[in-house]
Amino acid sequence: MSEVFEPLLRALLQRDHLSADEVAQIRSLPFRKRICERGEQIIPDGARLRESCLVINGFTVRASHLRSGKRQINGLHVPGDFVDLPALLLKKISHNVVALNECEVVFFPHRDLRELCEREPHLTRMLWLLTVCDGAIAKEWITSIGRRVPEEHLAHLICETYTRLNVAGLARDNRFDFPITQADIADIMGLSVVHMNRTIQELRSTGEVTWKGTSVSILDFEALATRADFDATYLNLWKEPR
Amino acid sequence: MSEVFEPLLRALLQRDHLSADEVAQIRSLPFRKRICERGEQIIPDGARLRESCLVINGFTVRASHLRSGKRQINGLHVPGDFVDLPALLLKKISHNVVALNECEVVFFPHRDLRELCEREPHLTRMLWLLTVCDGAIAKEWITSIGRRVPEEHLAHLICETYTRLNVAGLARDNRFDFPITQADIADIMGLSVVHMNRTIQELRSTGEVTWKGTSVSILDFEALATRADFDATYLNLWKEPR
């Protein structure tokens, strides 16, 4: 089953050309697959890791917990995202990764990734690029949470998620499936659940977004992007020799 | 003058062993030096970059601007920080970098960094590691801004900055120089200047922190770290084969 690598290759090929040999090198990586239940902790906080996890199917979030009991989500992973690739270098990560819905994930041993990086400088840079894009998203989130008002922030999150899912081939025609609870979105945006609910209703009432169950529709993407000050540059979705 | 490379080597050697040859390879990188005035924009927003910038001396911040005129700072760079190393892969960055005080920075052409990465897999990973640490800081900032109350957030920022400056050899005995205005800290924490001022006064009044001019003193680091829920793990300041 080669589908394991499709989301990843899709993410890479969006950003640079890969030779047939490079594609083959990636495809030859050994892996173990795992199905995770909704709510399951995929990667525990503070663990010492010997493999890195790639999401094939489903949504996961990266969260930190404070002593006070508060929780902040600082990352959202869609299929094709190399959830904890940084662990290849860090060995230890200080947040945990949780499945939002039933997920299919695969783990690649660090040993094999390491060997790949020893012989393939260009692929190394492409993996590096993935972690850099992840960092760019985090920086954009800082801006959202710090200076965008909740409606703008939510609009931005929707634009970003749509764009990322579109790359993964999971969103089109201004619609996508977003299996997340309002409590989780509140933990993304740093708001209370009650206020989160009211913010969503605000976007609904203006007709900008239709959100029923897990189905999100954007009436006019351009308009929403303008409202949110969303500029996809930071996602680096263009081909370029890297 | 080899001091150009000291802050960088310090940052790297803190996290892994480097061979004499590797150190020599770094030292042999060609560069151009520049002095930046306080408030000067070092790297313009959206520019196409052919070199990456390392801070030798002074403080810089990375900021985003919204249409509304609001500004959010999403990164703080201390000496030894490779400010826009991600640009090596991204080519284009969507935020700008500004000097907080008079800074000494050096630029390394991407061509040379690229060549270095082609032949040195381990050094590549070390540079990669720097960008990953930068990302880890951004994630921690999301948590701070989203879920820490202003006093905790400020305490966390102080602990983080002290720890990072300590690595750079610029802080010890619980004291450091922090040439930043309250308006800038407000843009880091996503607060208004007035409230920022009151938050600082709060930390001062409890005696946890002395802050006069640009000199910041921490009365009891452990106590402040506890208050802020600060755990330096995310800074990855230990030696490990990467």
Next chain:
DNA sequence: CGTATGGTTGATCTCACTCAAGGGTTGTGG
């Protein structure tokens, strides 16, 4: 000196939190 910049203070108002309860849907067991 006058001016600019940054820090400080007070008053007012609004946004967002908390608390508390009700409603809808799904799944499960009697």
Next chain:
DNA sequence: CCACAACCCTTGAGTGAGATCAACCATACG
């Protein structure tokens, strides 16, 4: 097949944190 529990969404009311507005002070600088 219905009752109940669990989970999530929704709504209302009261409170408080943080924004905004508007001054005033301190220091550095030309």
